[in-house]
Amino acid sequence: MRQVRDFLHHFAKTEIRPISRQADQAHEVPMAFLTKVKALGISMEPIPRSVGGAGEGVGEEVDRKRVRQTNRIAVVAAEEMAWGDAAVIITLPGPGLGGPPVAATGTAEQKERLFSVFTAPEPKWGAYALTEPEAGSDAAGIQMTAAKTKGGYILNGTKTFITNGARAEWIVTFATVDRTLGRSGQRAFIVERGQAGLEPGRIFDKLGLRASETSEFSLVDAFVPEHNLLGGEAYYQERQAKGFRVAMATFDSTRPLVAAMAVGIARAALEEARERLTQNGALSLATPLAGATRARLGQMAVDLAMARALVLRAAAMADAQQPNAKMASMSKAFSGQVAMAICRQAMDLVGSVGALGDSLLEKWYRDIKVFDIFEGTGQIQRIVISRRLFEEAGA
Amino acid sequence: MEEGQDELLASVLELARDFAEGTLRPVNRQAEREMGPPEALRKDFAKTGLDTVALTEPSGAGLGAAGLFAVTKTLAEGDPGLAAALMAPAWLDHLGAIGGQEVAALVLDPVWQAPSAGAQVMALARSQAGRALYLAPDGAALGPIRVGGSAQPVGLAAAGLACLEVGETDSLPGTSDAPALWREAVLWPISLMLGAGQAALAAAIGYALTRKAFGQPLSAYQGVSFPLADAATWLEAAEALTERALFLHGSGNADAHEAMLQALLASRQASFKAGDESVQTLGGAGFVSEFPVELWFRDAVAAGALTGQTDHYTLLLSRGVVS
Structure with a gap:
């Protein structure tokens, strides 16, 4: 684990951080960097070895006690890479958020076909489309329809806030076969690049993570063949009333990752503030404010450590194959808000110069907000946590 | 506030609200990109007379700092960056009159009070070239100020904020109060x-x-x-x-x-x-x-x-x- 952390920290420091500001200003990650990363085999999501990928990626797949540690390695990697730049790593080639549902529910043929895309030498992306203009946190209320027809489905509707959506080779897209069925009517489809009826929409300007592409698209009478229903018909027939679980199961594995990225950004901000304050003498005991400033830095470090502990616990539960929905939500809810507070305080401690564009502190401050929004807002995490608490209490 | 001034302020703020909603807000993104208000907007704003709210009668409404505060806040409800830019000359005039100093930069960051060479602050610094307000202690030995380019701050880009950097020598005037x-x-x-x-x-x-x-x-x-x-x-x-x-x-x-x-x-x-x-x-x-x-x-x-x-x-x- 230590080797993984050291290797990725070195990579983040020498390869990612130097392009951070440039990528933010250009609203894109340089293709030369992405091509280089691709050649090095670095991806945020595992590509199965069966299709020529690197498997679970860097590091040993089991720890000294022979317990799987892939989730723990993933969160350590996410923290280190986000320390370099979160928008850059979200843009790294690979299946993205589309990977977990394909890995969890895809048929053998689908896994082979969809993951093999990423073994090509050039960068390729996958994506995940759940949110709609009128259904975000209320994911069960999605309106995109999927009407059964001969040999497949006709999809109609709009998806929004799709990371890497405009460049994706395929997008895991959620639609409902019957709105009156609620969650059980939902299905996950694979929408491929070049799909007839796929109409690209806007690419958004954003508060932060500007180098990451966030887009929308519409499907207008788009015919999606049966073999692109994720898991196939049999999957849903065997799991009546659980169609929505495909969407939710994805979050159990990705929320700790997102939380780890928030920890990485906050750590970067804390370190930058400490360095600047050291340089300008603000931490010198001869300075009237030194005590207050040191105390604040100390509290920020404690908060950060608490967030990291929750992230690792959620990942460890996943490694031990224990249900981790509550812990995943706790890690996400806590890390999002703590990281936000740390980034804000780091900018405050440095003074007005921290708000200027040549300081990464102002960028991290803009980047961090969305970590309390995407992958389920802070409010949604609290709903998940409180429901589990009530369930555990026998309610 | 003196008798009759409440009514006067209310009518001024009604005008400010209309301007904020109808004129500032539609151009706020453009102003952010261009890091300053469109010239046409400056002219439209000048016609409102809102920037004279603090001046004594008959030149202005005679509402002083309270009037400046209320008008700027109301305009900021339309767009803060544009409110900052459009009201900056009025603030600088008002503060210059109090401080008895020339005004070109409004510096509030306490770092500026005892700066070392290379210290930087974000300030309003380009709207009134040639005039300066420094909130520094009397006799403080400060180096020459270098006004950097607009450094794309985290916000208020439409205000045209700049980065000031302290040099090695010279001194800046203090203020009497x-x-x-x-x-x-x-x-x-x-x-x-x-x-x-x-x-x-x-x-x-x-x-x-x-x-x-x-x-x-x-x-x-x-x-x-x-x-x-x-x-x-x-x-x-x-x-x-x-x-x-x-x-x-x-x-x-x-x-x-x-x-x-x-x-x-x-x-x-x-x-x-x-x-x-x-x-x-x-x-x-x-x-x-x-x-x-x-x-x-x-x-x-x-x-x-x-x-x-x-x-x-x-x-x-x-x-x-x-x-």
Whole structure:
């Protein structure tokens, strides 16, 4: 684990951080960097070895006690890479958020076909489309329809806030076969690049993570063949009333990752503030404010450590194959808000110069907000946590 | 405020509200990109006469710092960056008249009070070339100021803020009554913070009333409505503190400085809370530039950052509490 952390920290420091500001200003990650990363085999999501990928990626797949540690390695990697730049790593080639549902529910043929895309030498992306203009946190209320027809489905509707959506080779897209069925009517489809009826929409300007592409698209009478229903018909027939679980199961594995990225950004901000304050003498005991400033830095470090502990616990539960929905939500809810507070305080401690564009502190401050929004807002995490608490209490 | 001035201020603010809604808001993104107001907007603004609110009659409305504060805050509810830019000359004139110094840069970051070579602050520095206001102690040995280019601050880009950097030699003039000057100067960022917070909160409330989730408007959920209620309460409290501080300042009360310190800290907290909760209420829509809430969220924190590190003010306040 230590080797993984050291290797990725070195990579983040020498390869990612130097392009951070440039990528933010250009609203894109340089293709030369992405091509280089691709050649090095670095991806945020595992590509199965069966299709020529690197498997679970860097590091040993089991720890000294022979317990799987892939989730723990993933969160350590996410923290280190986000320390370099979160928008850059979200843009790294690979299946993205589309990977977990394909890995969890895809048929053998689908896994082979969809993951093999990423073994090509050039960068390729996958994506995940759940949110709609009128259904975000209320994911069960999605309106995109999927009407059964001969040999497949006709999809109609709009998806929004799709990371890497405009460049994706395929997008895991959620639609409902019957709105009156609620969650059980939902299905996950694979929408491929070049799909007839796929109409690209806007690419958004954003508060932060500007180098990451966030887009929308519409499907207008788009015919999606049966073999692109994720898991196939049999999957849903065997799991009546659980169609929505495909969407939710994805979050159990990705929320700790997102939380780890928030920890990485906050750590970067804390370190930058400490360095600047050291340089300008603000931490010198001869300075009237030194005590207050040191105390604040100390509290920020404690908060950060608490967030990291929750992230690792959620990942460890996943490694031990224990249900981790509550812990995943706790890690996400806590890390999002703590990281936000740390980034804000780091900018405050440095003074007005921290708000200027040549300081990464102002960028991290803009980047961090969305970590309390995407992958389920802070409010949604609290709903998940409180429901589990009530369930555990026998309610 | 003297008799009759309340009515006068109300009519001035009505004009400011119309201008904020109808003229500022439609061009705020353009102004942000161009890092300054469009020239046509400056001309339209000059016709309103709102920038003369502090001048004595017959040149202006004679409403002093209280008038400047109220007008700037109201304009900031349309767009804080543009309000900062358009009202900057009026603030600089007003403060220059008090301080008896030439005014080209409004510097509020305490770092500037005892700068070392290379120290930098964000300041309003390009609107009135050739005139300068420095909130520095008398006789402070400060180096020459280098005005850097507009450095794309986290917010208030439309204000044309710049980065000032201290050099090695020379000195800057002090002011005869720095604390009194500071009390009025700090009203400028406070008005921008409160305006930004109010703008964001109004947008979030509108969104919560119309956007549905799980079959009901967001406003029906306590998880959404309570944080907005808290944010509104914080903004009201901060504004009330500011008005009290203004009153104490105007009446020469010895507690005026402490009250203004409290108003500044409260405004920073309240505007951040309002911006944060507003973006949160809109969710993904709050994070993208389709809605201006993310802009106001950035503006609020940039306006706060103009005044430097909060611990500086907390320390000053704590000295008063301890003594």
